[in-house]
Amino acid sequence: MTETLETKSLTLNYGDSNIIENLDLSIPMNEITVLIGANGCGKSTLLRSIARLLKPKHGSVLLDGQDIFKLSTKQVAKKLSILPQSPVAPEGLTVLQLVKQGRYPHQSWRKQWTEKDEEIVLNSLKATGVDHLQDKPVDELSGGQRQRAWIAMTLAQDTDIILLDEPTTYLDLTHQIEILDLLFELNQQQKRTIIMVLHDINLACRYADHIITVRDRGVFQQGRPEEIMTKTLVKHVFDLDCKMTNDPIFGTPLCIPFGKGRIIS
Amino acid sequence: MKNLKTIRLLQNKVSFLLDIKASKKLTLISIIALAVFLFSASFGDSFINPIKVLQVLIGNGSDFDQLIIVDFRMPRIFIAAFAGMALAVAGAILQGIIKNPLASPDLIGISAGGGAAVVGFLAMFSDSNHSLTVSIEWLPLAGFIGATIVGLIVYIFAWKDGVTPTRLVLIGIGVSAFMQAITTMLMIIGPIYQASEANKWITGSVKSADWSQVQIVVPLILILLLITFFITRQLNVQELGDDTAASLGQSVQKTRLFLLLLSSSLVASAISFAGAIGFVGLMAPHIARRIVGPSFGVLIPTSAAIGAILVMVADIIGRTAFNPLEVPAGVFTAAIGAPYFIYLLFRNPRK
Amino acid sequence: MSIIYLTNIQAHSIERRVQLYMILKNNFSKTIALIVGTLLLLLCMGVSIVYGYANTSIQTTIESFTQFNQSNEHIIIQNVRIPRVLIATCVGASLAITGVLMQTLTKNPLASPGILGINAGAGFAVVFAMIFFHVSNLQSFAWIAFLGATIAALSVYGISSAGRDAVTPVKITLAGAAISALFASLTQGLLATNEAALEQVLFWLAGSVQGRKLEILLSVLPYLIIGWIAALLISSKMNILALGDDVARGLGLRLGFMKLMVGLIVILLAGGSVAIAGPIGFVGIVVPHFARKFVGTDHRWLIPMAALLGGILLLLADVTARYIIMPQEVPVGVMTAMIGTPFFIYLARKGGKK
Numbered sequence: 001m002t003e004t005l006e007t008k009s010l011t012l013n014y015g016d017s018n019i020i021e022n023l024d025l026s027i028p029m030n031e032i033t034v035l036i037g038a039n040g041c042g043k044s045t046l047l048r049s050i051a052r053l054l055k056p057k058h059g060s061v062l063l064d065g066q067d068i069f070k071l072s073t074k075q076v077a078k079k080l081s082i083l084p085q086s087p088v089a090p091e092g093l094t095v096l097q098l099v100k101q102g103r104y105p106h107q108s109w110r111k112q113w114t115e116k117d118e119e120i121v122l123n124s125l126k127a128t129g130v131d132h133l134q135d136k137p138v139d140e141l142s143g144g145q146r147q148r149a150w151i152a153m154t155l156a157q158d159t160d161i162i163l164l165d166e167p168t169t170y171l172d173l174t175h176q177i178e179i180l181d182l183l184f185e186l187n188q189q190q191k192r193t194i195i196m197v198l199h200d201i202n203l204a205c206r207y208a209d210h211i212i213t214v215r216d217r218g219v220f221q222q223g224r225p226e227e228i229m230t231k232t233l234v235k236h237v238f239d240l241d242c243k244m245t246n247d248p249i250f251g252t253p254l255c256i257p258f259g260k261g262r263i264i265s
Numbered sequence: 266m267k268n269l270k271t272i273r274l275l276q277n278k279v280s281f282l283l284d285i286k287a288s289k290k291l292t293l294i295s296i297i298a299l300a301v302f303l304f305s306a307s308f309g310d311s312f313i314n315p316i317k318v319l320q321v322l323i324g325n326g327s328d329f330d331q332l333i334i335v336d337f338r339m340p341r342i343f344i345a346a347f348a349g350m351a352l353a354v355a356g357a358i359l360q361g362i363i364k365n366p367l368a369s370p371d372l373i374g375i376s377a378g379g380g381a382a383v384v385g386f387l388a389m390f391s392d393s394n395h396s397l398t399v400s401i402e403w404l405p406l407a408g409f410i411g412a413t414i415v416g417l418i419v420y421i422f423a424w425k426d427g428v429t430p431t432r433l434v435l436i437g438i439g440v441s442a443f444m445q446a447i448t449t450m451l452m453i454i455g456p457i458y459q460a461s462e463a464n465k466w467i468t469g470s471v472k473s474a475d476w477s478q479v480q481i482v483v484p485l486i487l488i489l490l491l492i493t494f495f496i497t498r499q500l501n502v503q504e505l506g507d508d509t510a511a512s513l514g515q516s517v518q519k520t521r522l523f524l525l526l527l528s529s530s531l532v533a534s535a536i537s538f539a540g541a542i543g544f545v546g547l548m549a550p551h552i553a554r555r556i557v558g559p560s561f562g563v564l565i566p567t568s569a570a571i572g573a574i575l576v577m578v579a580d581i582i583g584r585t586a587f588n589p590l591e592v593p594a595g596v597f598t599a600a601i602g603a604p605y606f607i608y609l610l611f612r613n614p615r616k
Numbered sequence: 617m618s619i620i621y622l623t624n625i626q627a628h629s630i631e632r633r634v635q636l637y638m639i640l641k642n643n644f645s646k647t648i649a650l651i652v653g654t655l656l657l658l659l660c661m662g663v664s665i666v667y668g669y670a671n672t673s674i675q676t677t678i679e680s681f682t683q684f685n686q687s688n689e690h691i692i693i694q695n696v697r698i699p700r701v702l703i704a705t706c707v708g709a710s711l712a713i714t715g716v717l718m719q720t721l722t723k724n725p726l727a728s729p730g731i732l733g734i735n736a737g738a739g740f741a742v743v744f745a746m747i748f749f750h751v752s753n754l755q756s757f758a759w760i761a762f763l764g765a766t767i768a769a770l771s772v773y774g775i776s777s778a779g780r781d782a783v784t785p786v787k788i789t790l791a792g793a794a795i796s797a798l799f800a801s802l803t804q805g806l807l808a809t810n811e812a813a814l815e816q817v818l819f820w821l822a823g824s825v826q827g828r829k830l831e832i833l834l835s836v837l838p839y840l841i842i843g844w845i846a847a848l849l850i851s852s853k854m855n856i857l858a859l860g861d862d863v864a865r866g867l868g869l870r871l872g873f874m875k876l877m878v879g880l881i882v883i884l885l886a887g888g889s890v891a892i893a894g895p896i897g898f899v900g901i902v903v904p905h906f907a908r909k910f911v912g913t914d915h916r917w918l919i920p921m922a923a924l925l926g927g928i929l930l931l932l933a934d935v936t937a938r939y940i941i942m943p944q945e946v947p948v949g950v951m952t953a954m955i956g957t958p959f960f961i962y963l964a965r966k967g968g969k970k
Contacts, residue, residue, distance in 0.1 A: 053512075078514070107498070157512075442898070447954075454941070
């Protein structure tokens, strides 16, 4: 069971400019954490660095106190998985074949389908609701179904921590809710730590236990949505004037931007 | 999980999931390949009845038939088959790395590098009488070394914090053209027989095959194919994309380098003896994919079988269709391959 | 025999990087650049005339025009050097222009006239005619090459317009790669069975500006001139084409007509070039990038600049080809490949992250 995930003096760059500078961050375990911020603020870069996909210029990411870049990729893969943006499956690959791949870090060339593998894969298919689709090619599924298949794969990897880079960006509203509901359930029922980048502030407030706002090469504020989401924060992080109110169904913070539009009173 | 069978042996020390449908198809294709192998001995300057072929193979045929079949035809059939397998598997591996089903070994300069090395060899070791000072049996080694070195060079040039598929192909195209230019230059400066030999090699021909070559080629390619067999799960993961592969715990760049070396070695082995036969690395994996799907566990053997069939058939046509002229097999793999490639384009509007 | 395969690779990032950085930003400096370019071209022509296995001088050159006596030097200048220089200039310029057009048309910054199968088609036609019709003189080669180039280009065009959607850049690139490969293999196959043919045609197949008589250039020149003028005429429309099919259509450009025009110009210029000099590669790929670096992507400046740079490149390549293994000569097609490849690799690496 992973206890801590944190960054120490983390500096990330792209070419000559630093995207994130000297960041000390601690990610809460067993909660849903969402990174939000304006375009290009570095939230995806930060996520990828935590996922061991991007080597820091300075500083480190510590998993249970150990620098993840000093650990082997396989060791990290057993504790932490990431679903990248817009993943592409090879043509014709079935859902089952895809989800099976999630077991890679736990397998070897002669042990490719142990009983545990089989059990975990089948459970992942069920948990994400795609087991009736297991023999269908991934590229023939709808956007929401495809994303669920990929989430099933990361589930099969059986890690304590799951990172997702904009998992809902190219989905319509129905499918966005479908995916976010699924992730919410996985966190509630299986206690997995979920860290994701989302664009929609309001959905972030609704689903996240912990929000981290990224701005100016670092974190501006972080905490429970209802504690930190104010119109001042939104103005500072997004340069957006808004009115903050409460979501009529969930009670979580709801941001309504000012600007043009028809006013019906 | 219909069509899939779980196999667990030796108290769970070995376990895997078998796709039954795909396995059946693979078995069928392998049988066809074997049949083509046996019956291609029938074809050539003179047609020998397949039954007589079988008799010779058992050891019961006439001396004359034995001479033709065992001394002349079998070696080249062996080389054609194994070259076909090696090229097909190399192509499958490359398509997995480059993630583009239109990728092929001809693209990343390996074949061209082999060509340049072959001509270089002919140029270096010819005396003023235009005859070779060393045995021509070293020619394949030159081809092999050239092909592998160029493969490495392409990789090194393409490396910039790692190798992306795009960069690999682009650099491969450039280096390939460069090698072709060197080849041409060497062919021009040197005596004409050299150009002719080189050109035959470049086109791809198994004409001058003999048993000593078979003794080298077969074990070499078998070993490489065996290595490939163990590596298939790495390939499956590579195909999911760099980020996902890294997330799953694969050392993406190291694995990629190894796969490239493997693919280069396979190509080099094939072309050193059979010349630069084109399009097999493109077509065979593609056809295989349509039949058994993208999982490399079945894709690799199926590609191998199809590759073998393709080259053997191309060789048969080359031997017989224009009698007494022998047209290199490479011409026919291109003649079938280019239209097939075009057909692929238009079935595939999305890429 | 330098045949270049190209696949649909999204090399857009290279394009973007080069576009952002243009050395000369205003019209004045661009005009100066064109003037400098022209002067440089003339200088290169001069150098190419004067230097070589037999060194002459500017004075002698002028004299060969004004006071021609039958001296060796005058003969060399008139019959060997001048045709060669003119051919190199015209071919270099033409290839560079077609490179610009092809790169814009296929949105592939590594495209070249070769991708329409032109070089491969020409090669095949020449070898075919040689073996089956026993043609052997250079003049005939020229027309046959032209014919082969045209057939190949038309096939590629035809194939890319069949199938479900319109002529997309992707399809052109891929169809061209396939046709090139097909003709190249057939050519090699034919040569593999016929050693005598190989001997005759090898040098031609490598691409060379040497040994051609002025008559060949003059007979093809009208087509080249038409191509040049046409290219200049459509240069402003090319800017719109570069924005992408959908945007261009939205702006009222007749896409089908434009693409056909580009195809015809490419056939004229690249076909003509291969007819005179055989297949020469890399000029069409690399020169447009340099031209773009100097004057940006406005085709009205880009096309003339590319023409000048193309001529300069080929002239320099030709001079180098003469000196490198003196007294023998390297075919200029080989030279351009050798000079061009490092640049090509540099460009490919510049692509950055993807």
